[in-house]
Each structure stands twice: as structure tokens, then as C-alpha cells.
Amino acid sequence: MNREFIKSSVNWGVNDKGYYGDFGGAYIPEMLYPNVEELRTKYLDIIYDPSFQESFHKLLKDYVGRPSPLFLAGRLSEKYGARIFLKREDLNHTGAHKINNTVGQILLAQRLGKKRIIAETGAGQHGVATATVCALMGLECVVYMGEIDIQRQAPNVARMKMMGATVVPATSGSKTLKDATNEAMRDWINNPVDTHYIIGSVVGPHPYPDMVARFQAIISEETKAQLKEQTGSENPNIVMACVGGGSNAIGMFYHFLDDEDVRLIAIEAAGLGVESGESAATTALGKEGVLHGSRSILMQTNDGQVVEPYSISAGLDYPGIGPQHAHLFKTGRGEYVSATDDEAMDAGRLLAELEGIIPAIESAHALAHLDKMKFKGNETVVICLSGRGDKDLDNYMKHFNL
């Protein structure tokens, strides 16, 4: 097995203590230690195993539909004066990149002998991706979701139920993602032996950020080969992706991390504006602290209370970023910028009109940054189109009076 998949970045990957520079680690209650420790000691051996690799890549191909195309967006390129490629994660089964991670984690859970899967979900996208692979493998699936989110995201709740998952409402606190996460943690503490907790982004205690990054790294692995074929060079000048927790962005950056002439641009959600009090622009507003089991950058008040984030896109509505992003930001290896709701909506509409592709509003945030860039010559740009816009049609309809 010499797949690029198992290679981790020398300079930018996790160290053996679970840190990326100042960030990462495993800040967990003692009761969770056995679960996380089991995962930490076993995940690399399991993932490196040739039979795991074979199963993972077979499912990515036959079930997810990979490789996802790398599409040269001609009219978009013409508009911006750059050679712009879209990495089409929107064409994956279930409509986004999240399935790459849940396929990996369900195979891992099987090899750990787990019989039961739990997950937390906000807008329901990760819940659906988890319910999907649980149905595929015949494993019990329990998804925790805030009571308010259950009301707001009825179609995704129906999808999960249709695939046999149990959706448990979180009724404490603000009844949203944070409370669902607490409930999932509590469940895991109470079921340490037979249950695996599938986290949906590059967040959480070590080894989750590294594990999820390795599964999502398929995005940049494929991109390198596809660019080589289409342009003669495996490296573009610029790679761009939106950031909620940061899993599609890390997947898009992964195999370019050590190629330091490739610019990595991450786009956060500025909501109504970075200074409006209604945003999710973590690096612009955040400070260092601990959230969901790792040390990272998060939006917090002066006395350390987590600030409620806001974005029109449910997938970017997160008050932190994964620890590897915090490291890339702090060291300057990555450039972290933001786009507002309005900018993203306009960019989504523009892609629909120019290329016949309706993007998820999350992905539209990455596209929105094109407007603020100055390209020299015919630079090659790859943008991760993390998901499709079907789930967002209501929002587009309201916004544009369609």
C-alpha cells in the first residue's frame, strides 16, 4: 500500500502528543478517557491496514461515486481572469463531502467491534451522512439533535428516520448543536464498550481532528492527480475552501500543505458582517481557548463564555475551528478571510447562472472570495465545492424572491 492517503504532513500534521503547534490535545472529562484512549492507540494501525484501505476505497468508488470530478469552470474563469477548477464534492452520494468521513469512521467502528453509532448534528447534514453509512452497514444509529434544529430541519430529520436512525431531541440550554453535543458525550460516557461516536468535522479531542483529516484527504489526493492530467502540473497556485469546523478545507489542503508555494485560502462565514455581532468569523473575532475537547481558536466573551455564532449557512454556523486550522492561521501558512451572507448568496447565484451548478450556501462562501482577489496572469485556482444547493433552495428563494 503506497497510497498518499496515509502520508501526513511533516510540518503541519499532528505530533505524537496530539498537537498542531499550540493547538489540539484532548481536553476531556475523565469518564471519557477510556473511549478516546482506545481510539488514539488504535486508529492509525486500523487505517493503515491494507484490508481497511481496500474496503475504504471500494466504498468511496462504488457507493460515494468517487473520484469526484475536477471541473474547469470556463465562464467563471473568464469572468475572473484565472483558470478556476471546481472540485465537485457536491456530486457525492448524499450531496457533500461529509460522507467521506462517515464511510471511514463506520469501517473503523466495525474493526473496533462497535455495534452502536452515535452522532450529534446541527442542521442535520452530518446526521444524514451518519445514518446513511449505518444503514449501509446495519449498525444501530442514534443521532442527537437540538429540539429547535429538529423543527428547523424537518427534511433531514425525515431522511435520518427513513434510514432507520433514532433522532433524539436535546432539550437543554439553547436546544441547538452545542446541547446535542453534550447529550452525545453523555451517551458515550454511559456506553463506553459497544458505542462509537462519529464526529463530523476536524474538531474534538485528539485523535478526531487527525482521523477526520485523513479521511477527507482523498479530496486533495484526487485533485493532484486530476490537475496533473488536465494541466500537466499537480499543483495549482491557489486552493480555496469554506470553513465551518474545517473538514472540507483540510481535505482540500491536505496534500498541498508541504508545497509552500501553493496558497491556501480558507473562507469563514461573516454572517451579517464581521463586526455586526451576528457572524461566525472565528479567526477574525476569536481567541485561544478550549472547545469540544481541543485547544483552538473560538469566539468567546472576555470571561470565556462561548459566543453564539450566526450564519445563513447552517454548516458554517460554528463558534470555533479545528485545531489544525488554528495552527495554519497562527503560523500564516493559511490565509483566513470571510464572506457575508449576502456575498455568499450572490456568489451562489452567479455560479448557477454561469455554470449551471447550484452550490450549497456553505460552498458559495468560498466562491464569494473570488470577487476580492486580484489574479496575476493566468493563475490556476482550485475551489472545493463542498456540497450541492438542493437543501438550500428555500433560502435562495426567499433571498432572491424567486
Ligand SMILES: *Cc1c(COP(=O)(O)O)cnc(C)c1O
Ligand atoms: C457541513 C458542511 C460544511 C462545513 O463543514 P466543514 O467541516 O467545515 O467542512 C461545508 N459545506 C457543506 C456543504 C457542509 O455540508
